[in-house]
Amino acid sequence: MKQTSSYSLFNIVTALAVTMFFSCKNNFKEVQQIGVLQNEPIGIAEDMNLKYTDSGRLIANLISPKMLDFSNREFSYNEFPDGVTLNLYDERNKKSVIVADYAIVYNNTDLIDLRGNVLITTETKDSIFAQQLFYDQKRDWVFSNKPIKYVSPTKIVTGNAFDSNRDFTSYGISEVTSTVYLDEDTSQ
Numbered sequence: 567m568k569q570t571s572s573y574s575l576f577n578i579v580t581a582l583a584v585t586m587f588f589s590c591k592n593n594f595k596e597v598q599q600i601g602v603l604q605n606e607p608i609g610i611a612e613d614m615n616l617k618y619t620d621s622g623r624l625i626a627n628l629i630s631p632k633m634l635d636f637s638n639r640e641f642s643y644n645e646f647p648d649g650v651t652l653n654l655y656d657e658r659n660k661k662s663v664i665v666a667d668y669a670i671v672y673n674n675t676d677l678i679d680l681r682g683n684v685l686i687t688t689e690t691k692d693s694i695f696a697q698q699l700f701y702d703q704k705r706d707w708v709f710s711n712k713p714i715k716y717v718s719p720t721k722i723v724t725g726n727a728f729d730s731n732r733d734f735t736s737y738g739i740s741e742v743t744s745t746v747y748l749d750e751d752t753s754q
Contacts, residue, residue: 626652
């Protein structure tokens with residue numbers, strides 16, 4: 567009888583061990599999250615200076631005092647809470663500059679969401695003002711569905727949407743709300 571009892575005890579311990587073994591699942595993402603709060607970035611970088619190149623040619627340069635890395639999220643992104651300066655270079659190495667108070671770069675889509683006092687200064691010294699603007703890195707396209715103001719040496723145009731190529735040589739303003747032509751000769 568003693569032998570049967572220890573045999574039953576062995577079966578119970580084995581069953582318990584097997585149950586515990588199979589009830590634990592190996593989830594690498596959960597292991598990665600240990601010690602990282604869900605709403606906290608996985609990393610913080612200061613004094614960022616990211617350079618984007620294509621075939622060895624500089625095409626963009628993103629500068630920011632601070633970047634929060636949320637690549638630990640299912641839809642990963644990098645946040646720039648203290649603003650950004652984005653320099654875009656054309657084939658002739660001419661520079662257009664986009665400045666914004668805040669930005670998010672969505673890693674899966676290569677879309678940059680620029681917000682708050684967005685100012686674009688083109689290489690021809692035209693200026694575009696907006697509260698929100700997007701830069702699609704894959705398509706090399708800049709666009710906004712928010713009110714904008716376009717200022718050139720000859721006119722000021724306001725509208726409710728804007729889109730342009732990355733060099734600002736081909737652009738469109740939709741739903742134009744006003745156009746003011748400037749007098750080029752101010753001496754008369």
